[in-house]
Amino acid sequence: MDIIREPVELPRATQLLNHGPVTIITSAHGGRANVMAASWAMPLDFDPPKVVVVVDRPTLTRELIEAGGVFGLQLPSRGFAAETLAVGSNRGADLDKFSAFDLETFPAQRIDVPMLAGCIVWLECKVIPDDSQRHDLIIGEVVAAYADKRVYSNNRWHFGDDPDLRTCHYVAGGTFFATGEAFEVGT
Numbered sequence: 001m002d003i004i005r006e007p008v009e010l011p012r013a014t015q016l017l018n019h020g021p022v023t024i025i026t027s028a029h030g031g032r033a034n035v036m037a038a039s040w041a042m043p044l045d046f047d048p049p050k051v052v053v054v055v056d057r058p059t060l061t062r063e064l065i066e067a068g069g070v071f072g073l074q075l076p077s078r079g080f081a082a083e084t085l086a087v088g089s090n091r092g093a094d095l096d097k098f099s100a101f102d103l104e105t106f107p108a109q110r111i112d113v114p115m116l117a118g119c120i121v122w123l124e125c126k127v128i129p130d131d132s133q134r135h136d137l138i139i140g141e142v143v144a145a146y147a148d149k150r151v152y153s154n155n156r157w158h159f160g161d162d163p164d165l166r167t168c169h170y171v172a173g174g175t176f177f178a179t180g181e182a183f184e185v186g187t
């Protein structure tokens with residue numbers, strides 16, 4: 001079978017990797033707190049666990065993370081996609097997104113940042129200072145992690161029948177994918 005390999009515009013190339021789960025970053029410093037969506041988040045190391053997020057320089061999130069040295073990284077599920085889009089389409093400099101979008105929070109265990117109740121995975125991260133920041137990267141060591149037991153336990157995802165509890169993956173323009181079915185291959 002002839003496969004047609006459709007060219008992709010280079011500025012769109014990273015979108016092809018975007019269906020890692022979309023995340024939401026919370027941050028706080030000096031009496032201000034904020035929340036934004038971030039598709040560009042990935043694991044970096046196992047032990048101690050580290051993650052990388054890419055946070056654009058002009059965002060309030062970046063300002064608060066650089067000042068506070070900590071951030072919350074959480075996974076929204078499909079049922080929280082509208083809120084995810086909202087916190088990724090509005091600037092914390094312009095409005096308090098927690099109250100504007102009616103986002104319930106709870107205190108983190110190890111860092112002084114609000115965590116989002118509507119999510120299904122929560123990672124509390126401390127920034128590891130690193131010169132990679134010239135690429136807008138922020139490296140965080142995960143100091144606490146927890147997940148909604150309905151979909152993750154015993155080190156395994158187990159998405160059930162509720163489509164709203166699946167993680168989701170952002171493409172662009174308000175379009176998301178929901179995580180699909182698990183399947184096994186022999187080891």
Ligand SMILES: Cc1cc2nc3c(=O)[nH]c(=O)nc-3n(C[C@H](O)[C@H](O)[C@H](O)COP(=O)(O)O)c2cc1C
Pocket residue numbers: 022034035036037038039040041054055056058059060061062084085086087088089090091092093170
């Ligand atoms: C689904 C989604 C994913 C996004 N991913 C990122 C990202 O990975 N990095 C980034 O800097 N901005 C990303 N953005 C844009 C920020 O969320 C947006 O600039 C936000 O308004 C910044 O908020 P703040 O200024 O309140 O921190 C994303 C937006 C959406 C809707």
